[in-house]
Amino acid sequence: MRHAFWLVVTFDAELAEIALRSLRVTLTALVIACLIALPLAALLAVRRFRWRRATIALLNALMGLPPVVVGLIVYIFLSRSGPFGALGLLFTPTAMIVAQVIIIVPLIASIAHQSLRELWAEYHDLLISMNVTQMQKMRTLIWDARRALLTAALAGFGRGIGEVGAIMIVGGNIDNATRVLTTAIALETGKGEFALALALGFVLIALALGVNLAIHWIGQTERDSRW
Amino acid sequence: MVTELFPVTLKGAETSRRGKRLVGPVDLSLDGQGLCVVLGPNGSGKTTLLRLMHGTARLTGGTVQWACDMDTARHHQAFVFQRPVVLRRTVEENLTYPLRLRGVDRKAAKAAAQDWAERVGLGQHLTRRAMVLSGGEQQKLAIARALITNPALVFLDEPTASLDGRAMREIEAILLQAKADGTRLILSTHDMGQARRIADEVVFILGGQVHETGPAKMFFDTPKTPEARAFLKGDIVE
């Protein structure tokens, strides 16, 4: 235990590298996932198209998809004999980002859709009366629900940063290349290196909390300036 | 601008839901001046009639014909809802919203917002969140947001129904000023006193049917239909 603390406070170089990689992979995946999920959620809220119900059902189903299975599918697609094998992405951080995007898009889209739909019920009459275009509707909803959407993004971040199954499969947990906090913890625990595993665990918790607090703080300052 | 829109003519216009007719068939023609009051008790179809003209209620029979097409017409109209809809933004952002949609630049929009906030007595509240305003303040905000684009026509659905006497008179003054500035107003109410105070023209509606239309003075002095006479005598209460 003491050794674990020591590793954290001395800012062990290897540990820092792994933590930064975790953060980079998940934040990149989060940004891409938000770019996909938020417009999708807004579209589902404002527009009655043929496959709308089916899409919502699919998103909800995908939310429960085991990450390991996502990893397996991405692996098959990216493996040398797979359709995207020529890109040579397997066992790279990019592959991990792809897997995480697939895992968190349904989560963010579902949560976002919930709050955007409520807001749309409130705004519907006004925006229809103002002859607002589809694009303007979506932008208005996303902007005015931004605090709820931040929470959705946070949930996505939490799921991504703590995820181990999928990135283990597609990343391969390669030292200096694709090793991140969660896969490192799994490895070190397996080797019996509890001090290092524990230190990694502390960092993981600190990261998750830190990002949460930072985002909460952003929301807070905005509220103060408004109320 | 007014000439682009009017006259509006409804011919056998009606709206039904699940086979039940809510309003109509309505035959009505309105030109571009003054303050028209749609008068009728609760559930008589005032909201639905206003929405039909605005083009936001489904027309299941007949026609609603503006002098231009429905989308262009709606572009020159604004609608103030019975229960005010405010955006989850500040008062100022609520007021600049329709202007920004129309491509007005930020500075001009802010100046207009300041001006209109003061006109409706919300000058002190520009930076407050609209959601925390009182019901009356929200209604004034909704009216200012409707008038800020200088529309040819504003529909107002019972804009004073939930307000006290003072707030009601303040809003009536704002509306009469808008009328003097050349805005056509179509306002619904179940309040006969209000109709007497501000109406130039009355459309009397009961049970989804328009029973009588005409200049306010004629309607109040010499109502032609038994339904209108009963309503004016107070025999039909909301």
Ligand SMILES: Nc1ncnc2c1ncn2[C@@H]1O[C@H](COP(=O)(O)OP(=O)(O)OP(=O)(O)O)[C@@H](O)[C@H]1O
């Ligand atoms: N979406 C709807 N589905 C079913 N019935 C409806 C719907 N909208 C309105 N109605 C019915 O149509 C009738 C007219 O409604 P409307 O809201 O136009 O009345 P109103 O004159 O505005 O009443 P109030 O003074 O209470 O606002 C009512 O009987 C109402 O119950």
Ligand SMILES: [Mg+2]
């Ligand atoms: Mg009504």
